[in-house]
Amino acid sequence: VGAGPCVRASPPAEALGGAETADLGGLGYSTRKANTIIALARRMTGGELDLDDLARADDATVVTRLCAMDGIGRWSAEYLLLRGFGRLHIFPGDDVGARDKLRRWLSLPEPLDYRGVTRITERWAPYAGLVYFHLLLDSLATSGWVPETDPVALGGA
Secondary structure, X not given: OOOOOOOOOOOOHHHHHOOOHHHHHOOOOOHHHHHHHHHHHHHXXXXXXXXXXXXXXXXXXXXXHHHOOOOOOHHHHHHHHHHHOOOOOOOOOOOHHHHHHHHHHOOOOOOXXXXXXXXXXXXXXXXXXXXXHHHHHHHHHHOOOOOOOOOOOXXXX
């Protein structure tokens, strides 16, 4: 089976680096997020940020290097590890919505903090990130952003 065409989930860094804050604001990004995205794209095109180099680094190094950049916090860095670099063992524990969904899913009486999320999700290594995506997709389906699927129609039970 041959590989299909490469499809990008976002515009290339060159296009984002040339964008204006208002361009991204029109897509729903806050001014702060838009400025951060544009600055990161410019760092990439300017050679200051090498994603291939970052992809070869261990998780802690990636988080430290990204969090040193203005506008990037631990959630953003961990989300890049999970979604951008495919590190499926990562569950972005600073995602408050995911924390709440995890607490409800597990019927826990108390809210979770980052350490609590880490304690729970380390049991699912190396697939904690798949649980994160499950909770995200469930939330999107519940809110009507994606259609709910019938497991029987998909060939399931």
